[in-house]
Amino acid sequence: MKVVIIGSSGHYNYAIEGIREDRDVTIVGVAPGSEGEDVSPAYRAACKIGHVPKVYDDYRIMLDEVKPDIAVVNCFFGHHARVTMQVLERGIHAFVEKPVATTFEDLEQLKEAHSRSGVHLAAMFGIRYSAHFITAWNLVKDGVVGEIRLMNAQKSYKLGQRSDFYKSRSTYGGTIPWVGSHAIDWLYWFSGQKFESVFASHSTRYNLEHGDLEVSALCHFTFSNEVFGSVSIDYLRPKQAPTHDDDRLRLVGTRGVLEVRNGKVYLINDDIDGIREVPLLPKQNIFIDFLRQIRGEGECLVTVHDSFYVTEACLKARQSADEGKVIRF
Amino acid sequence: MKVVIIGSSGHYNYAIEGIREDRDVTIVGVAPGSEGEDVSPAYRAACKIGHVPKVYDDYRIMLDEVKPDIAVVNCFFGHHARVTMQVLERGIHAFVEKPVATTFEDLEQLKEAHSRSGVHLAAMFGIRYSAHFITAWNLVKDGVVGEIRLMNAQKSYKLGQRSDFYKSRSTYGGTIPWVGSHAIDWLYWFSGQKFESVFASHSTRYNLEHGDLEVSALCHFTFSNEVFGSVSIDYLRPKQAPTHDDDRLRLVGTRGVLEVRNGKVYLINDDIDGIREVPLLPKQNIFIDFLRQIRGEGECLVTVHDSFYVTEACLKARQSADEGKVIRF
Incomplete structure (x- = not known):
């Protein structure tokens, strides 16, 4: 090929x-x-x-x-x-x-x-395949948290010095679509619900001469069945932090709470005492999964529908932040 | 007295x-x-x-x-x-x-x-005086995170079996004002900004026959100077969890990130390598502070203005959740 x-x-x-x-x-x-x-x-x-x-x-x-x-x-x-x-x-x-x-x-x-x-088309939602997220996904599919009711997702990056194309909306697209898209994808992917509305905010202040680039953003999504999800996004992670990014996801369900934090997975539910750090499954690779679908050997975890639908959600969130109003799906 | x-x-x-x-x-x-x-x-x-x-x-x-x-x-x-x-x-x-x-x-x-x-009047925002929050407050006042730009607050409680008065909006008031008020207070107190708008959602689903009581809620506040804050609230903490509550606050500033989690305080900023767990100051007591003001010995950390203003913010958040629209201040 x-x-x-x-x-x-x-x-x-x-x-x-x-x-x-x-x-x-x-x-x-x-x-x-x-x-x-x-x-x-x-x-x-x-x-x-x-x-x-x-x-x-x-x-x-x-x-x-x-x-x-x-x-x-x-x-x-x-x-x-x-x-x-x-x-x-x-x-x-x-x-x-x-x-x-x-x-x-x-x-x-x-x-x-x-x-x-x-x-076939797939968006590069490659974080789904990381050891911690694929482990969390398998746990949720197994029902360890019951029905997901509330979700809190976080993306936090170091800003550093970005290429010039990050500084213009027309070439960059905005921080909610670029950085936030991963987290927006997690909310949709884990909950299995439909997007119903979004209210979002973003700010370019303190962006250290990065033009249009927003360094802080917050999104509030409502989903079908009265499921809610927040997405917190920033480029304000200090230089001295131990990693470039600080990805997090907290899933609150009817019988448990599952968290992805610091590359680890933590679970509290009705079956276990205290907080359990769950052993991780091996990481996978999104492109191998993509090849699998092309070869007719299975369906890629990131579908065409996911790729378009999450993009739509990102753009609606950015529109909400630009206009300061709730956008419905 | x-x-x-x-x-x-x-x-x-x-x-x-x-x-x-x-x-x-x-x-x-x-x-x-x-x-x-x-x-x-x-x-x-x-x-x-x-x-x-x-x-x-x-x-x-x-x-x-x-x-x-x-x-x-x-x-x-x-x-x-x-x-x-x-x-x-x-x-x-x-x-x-x-x-x-x-x-x-x-x-x-x-x-x-x-x-x-x-x-004098003061609302019982007693969590401000806990060892972890008073420590965080002193650090923020000292400028360790610079200008606060983004905040994520969390209140998570075990539901258990609540008294009957929790089951009616008229006697209970709602989960955003009752449980959420602490977190809404933190956002206001730490940022020092004015509330500008709120969008919120709440749901009574899966409340185990607790009538009007909402077991999940999410608030998105915008403040003056393009500062944003989320508040995630739930009564879905599993019975087996090690503590009744799971209070958290994350403050993202222009020169550092400070977190309150699990009764501890974590700091990353430009002055230190890695993540530092900050030694805690002794906890204080809100009623002693209240007495101090009455005796003319100082000003209570929770002012009359704070008590009323945060209540207004809670009620506007609840209104937003009830009506599904953005409420301005």
Whole structure:
């Protein structure tokens, strides 16, 4: 199977890690997806695992020449949708950095392009496959917390010095869609409920000359069956903190509370005394799961529907924060 | 100084603990504040620390006969305001269970009664004085997190079997005002900002035959200067959990993140490597602080303004949850 990588601004490493384990996949080309994008990091990563991709200036020419089976799309975030449409129109499977679109118009056009294409598309919700989240997911599916009623999710990042494309809404898309999309995905994925409304806020203050980039944000989602979920997002994690990010999720159910914190999983429920740290399952890889679906060997944990629906939720949350009002689904 | 206790349904123990340390204060009377309220717990607690209060059936007769300096009000929550108005109209200082009112009308009348009275009033925001919160407060005042930008507060309780008055909105007031008020107070107290808006949700589902009592709730506050705060509230803490409650507060600032969790305080900031568990200051007592103000020896950490303002915020959050819309301040 032939893979190309378009762009180098997101998590192409999910694909690199997956391809390293799979001798039947070859990275044949690399090209920028946005003007001025440096693709040397993705090129070097591919070489490092033994592939020798050809480097193109224009990803459309690459797609037409190489005719790959799969395109990994991770250019500037505001261009994901436009590039992915080109991929889908050529009947190529798309493994796309989230959010898959940064405007409602792009999202609608992308959905239409996908429905005409007959190929698979998945957003890079790769954190689902980490040891702690996949462990939590299996526990919740086993019913350890009963019915989920309330959820609190957190994304906290160090800001550092970000590339220029983070500083403009048109190329970056916003902190709720970029950083928050993971957490918004967790709420939806774990609860299994439908989004009903969102109220959100965000602020660019204290962003250390990062233009439009919001460094603090808060979202309040309501779901079907009176399930509620908060998402707290910030780029204010101190430089000296032991890790880049501080991902957390707390799930409060009718018979237990489960928490993901510090890469660990903690459970309190009616069956056990005190708080139990649950042993972790091995981490998995999203790209391997994506390949599995393409090969007809199973359904990818991140479905096309999930990829579009969570993007819609991100954009509605951003709209709520921009306009200061509740947005309904 | 003479103290009476009206009701036995809230945190009269704050007063008991304070009075135990103060030989100049005598508990002279106990009476119910709500019809059918059992005051024997407060009576026994007073006796246990060496006082022999007279028990009255009618708190108004008690107030008129005993002419106390201070009344501790903690009857059914829906009656706090009505009882406290009687206290204030007699020129008696009021130490009142939070929320000090459960309707906007009661709150307005109470404010007017207070402004005519010339006495002190404080809501029982006693958690401010716990070792972990007073330690966090001192750190924040010292600037360890810089400017607070984002806050996440949590109240999680075991439900157990609650008295009947919890099952009706008119006597209980709602979970956001009762359980949430502490957390709403923290957001206001720590940030030092003004409330600007609230969006909230609550649900009575899975409340195990507790009538109107909401077992899950979520609030999203916006404050002045684009500061945001979430409050997550539930009664779903499993029976087997090591403590009754799981109070948490996370404060994200421009130069650090401070967390209160599990009765401990954790700090990450630009001055230290990694995460530091901060040694705790000794806990204090809110009633002793209240006495200090009455004696002209200092200002109580919980001001009259705080007591009313946080109550207003609780009622606006409850209104938002009832009506499903954003409420502005």
